[in-house]
Amino acid sequence: MASDPNRRRFIKAASAAGIVGLAGCTGGPEDGGSGGEETEGGSDGEETETGGDGETESGGDVPAHVGMVYSDGGLGDNSFNDAAREGVVRAEEELGISFDESQPEGTGEFGQYQQRYASSTDPDYDLVSCIGFNQTDALAENAPQFPEQNFMLVDSVLEEPNVANYVFKEHEGSFLMGVLAGNLTTTSFSAGAGQTAGDSTNVGFVGGVDSPVIRRFQAGFEAGVDYATDDVDVITSYVGSYSDPSGGKEAALSMYQSGADIVYHASGATGVGVFQAAQEEGRFAFGVDLDQSITEPEFSDVILASMVKRVDNAVFQSISNVVDDDHQGGSVVELGLESNGVECVYGDEIGGEIPDDATTAVSDARDAIIAGDIDVPTEPDGN
Numbered sequence: 454m455a456s457d458p459n460r461r462r463f464i465k466a467a468s469a470a471g472i473v474g475l476a477g478c479t480g481g482p483e484d485g486g487s488g489g490e491e492t493e494g495g496s497d498g499e500e501t502e503t504g505g506d507g508e509t510e511s512g513g514d515v516p517a518h519v520g521m522v523y524s525d526g527g528l529g530d531n532s533f534n535d536a537a538r539e540g541v542v543r544a545e546e547e548l549g550i551s552f553d554e555s556q557p558e559g560t561g562e563f564g565q566y567q568q569r570y571a572s573s574t575d576p577d578y579d580l581v582s583c584i585g586f587n588q589t590d591a592l593a594e595n596a597p598q599f600p601e602q603n604f605m606l607v608d609s610v611l612e613e614p615n616v617a618n619y620v621f622k623e624h625e626g627s628f629l630m631g632v633l634a635g636n637l638t639t640t641s642f643s644a645g646a647g648q649t650a651g652d653s654t655n656v657g658f659v660g661g662v663d664s665p666v667i668r669r670f671q672a673g674f675e676a677g678v679d680y681a682t683d684d685v686d687v688i689t690s691y692v693g694s695y696s697d698p699s700g701g702k703e704a705a706l707s708m709y710q711s712g713a714d715i716v717y718h719a720s721g722a723t724g725v726g727v728f729q730a731a732q733e734e735g736r737f738a739f740g741v742d743l744d745q746s747i748t749e750p751e752f753s754d755v756i757l758a759s760m761v762k763r764v765d766n767a768v769f770q771s772i773s774n775v776v777d778d779d780h781q782g783g784s785v786v787e788l789g790l791e792s793n794g795v796e797c798v799y800g801d802e803i804g805g806e807i808p809d810d811a812t813t814a815v816s817d818a819r820d821a822i823i824a825g826d827i828d829v830p831t832e833p834d835g836n
Contacts, residue, residue, distance in 0.1 A: 516776045517579040519544070519552040520570030522563060524585030526661075526695035527556040530722040531748035532741055533695070533764060537584045537607065539743075540768025548776050551576070564591035571599040579603060580775045582768055586666050592616065603780045605771040607764060608666050610785050617774070617781040619767035621788050623666065624673030625822055626760040626795030627717070628829045630739050631677020632818045633758060633797065634715045635685055636811040637737075644806040645754030647737040649714040655686045657708030659727050661695040661720035670719035670741070670760075672833045680827070681814065688713055689833075692723050701726030709734040715757070717741075728752035746800035753802040761796045763788065791823045 521541055523534045544550045555566045567588070570581045581602060583592050586609040596604055596613040605617045634656045641651035658674050660667040675687045688708050692700040701723035705716045709730060716731065717739035718724035724741065731738040732755050740746065740759030749756070767788065774780050788794020797815055799807060821827045 514549075515551045516548060517550045517772060518576040519550055519772055519775075520566075520573075520578045520581045521552055521554040522566045522570070522581065522583050522588065523554065523556050524587060524695070524721075525557065525559060526721040526723075528554075530695065531745060532721050532724065532743055533762075534584060534721070535748065536742050536762065536764040537582070537768050540765035541582065541772065543765065543769050544772040544776075548773060550772060550776065560587055560591075563588045564595060567591055567595045567604075568598075571595060571602040571604075580605060580772060580780070582771065583607070584764070584768075585609075586664060587662075603775055603782065605768070607767055613783070615780075615782045617771050617783075618785045619771065619788065620785065621762050621764075621767075621794050622669075622790065622829075623719070623760070623762065623795060624669040624676075624829045624831050625790045626762065626797060627670045627673030627719075628677035628680070628822065628827070629790075629797040629815050629818055630717050630758065630760050631674040631679075631687075632681045633677075633807075633811055633815050634674070634717065634739070635678040635681025636814050637757070637807070638685055638713075638715055639682055640808070640811075642808065644757070644803040646732055647714075647735055647755045647757075647803075649737070650712070653712055653714045654684060655688050655708075655711065655713050657688045657690070657705065657713040657716035659701055659704045659708075659716060659718040659720055659724070660689070660691040661723050662693060663691045667691070667719050668833055669831050670717075672830045674717055675833055676830050677818070680818065692720060695721030695723055697723045698726035698729070702730045705730035705738070706734065709736050715739065717760075719760075725749065725752075728755060731755040744798045744801065746802055746804070753800060756800045756803075757807065758797055758799045758804055761798045763794050763796075766794070790819055 528534050541552050557563050557566055567581060570578045581604050583606045589609040589611055592606060592611055596616050600615055604615055607619050610618045638649050638653045638656050642649045658671050671689060678685055678687055690704040692704055701720055705727040708716050715737045716727055718727040719741045727738050737757045738755055740756050742762045744761055745759045746753040746756040
């Protein structure tokens with residue numbers, strides 16, 4: 454990766470007075486941080502600084518300026534936000550775009566950052582990328598106020614002509630994780646630092662914030678477990694945060710100590726605690742969004758697989774459309790198994806040790822979902 458997040462211009466949180474002052478400025482959202490500093494540029498690793506004239510310090514034209522507003526939990530989650538960043542870095546390297554990024558500290562700040570990018574004239578942002586369903590309410594206010602500004606939204610749908618929407622069929626990918634868990638937990642299996650009990654009657658699911666998106670993860674996982682076996686229940690816990698590893702660990706420890714030998718999480722950085730608990734208990738875990746056996750290598754000896762969600766592709770595609778002057782405002786792009794928008798990816802260290810009958814069951818289930826023979830629910834039972 455050519456860019457270093459510690460050197461990129463970050464949009465810092467500001468006081469209310471600072472926000473008001475900046476809203477009237479035309480120099481772009483650079484408050485309180487390293488704005489105006491050099492940032493590392495394209496794929497050649499050359500340092501560049503983007504100016505308001507749309508040119509880099511080395512003199513080349515910038516085909517687009519992109520503002521990234523990340524979801525809560527911020528960068529460094531080795532999951533959802535980092536997946537989005539992979540997409541914009543790829544666009545920087547392959548398309549030559551320039552980008553700035555911000556990490557709101559809470560839901561109340563999403564609107565402020567969206568506005569700053571949209572109102573900036575130096576640079577004039579060609580696209581504002583809003584990462585996460587929890588930005589929908591703020592964008593519903595801002596998109597009509599800035600009708601000429603291109604926005605993209607991940608994980609939600611906002612029917613505005615200047616907003617391109619990208620949503621994922623998390624339930625489909627999670628169904629495969631459930632099939633894998635159901636097959637493995639009913640057998641005696643060991644790999645790396647983990648093992649199954651062989652006679653386990655439950656597996657676990659740890660969610661971040663209880664929301665429609667995370668419930669789709671839960672619904673698919675539960676349905677996949679039920680599809681694989683009638684004898685295994687799913688214990689579920691929502692921590693209430695995407696950045697609470699201690700809460701994730703506490704929830705997972707309770708599950709492992711109640712007999713679960715595999716826990717799947719959809720909780721951002723909170724999931725680090727799930728991996729810690731798996732190591733302590735000698736059990737297994739499933740990652741999410743990225744291949745977490747690679748992004749969290751210290752836990753690769755217990756991460757059997759990850760439900761990869763190609764947020765990076767959504768971000769890259771939206772930027773590419775803007776570069777081609779073909780922003781898909783008003784559209785909804787839905788990414789599932791058929792388009793490889795979601796995938797079951799086996800762990801880098803121990804995934805190869807999973808028995809063939811389990812991986813075959815996963816592959817067969819994938820084919821059946823794509824063929825329409827399996828209808829995966831989007832809501833858990835009882836919801």
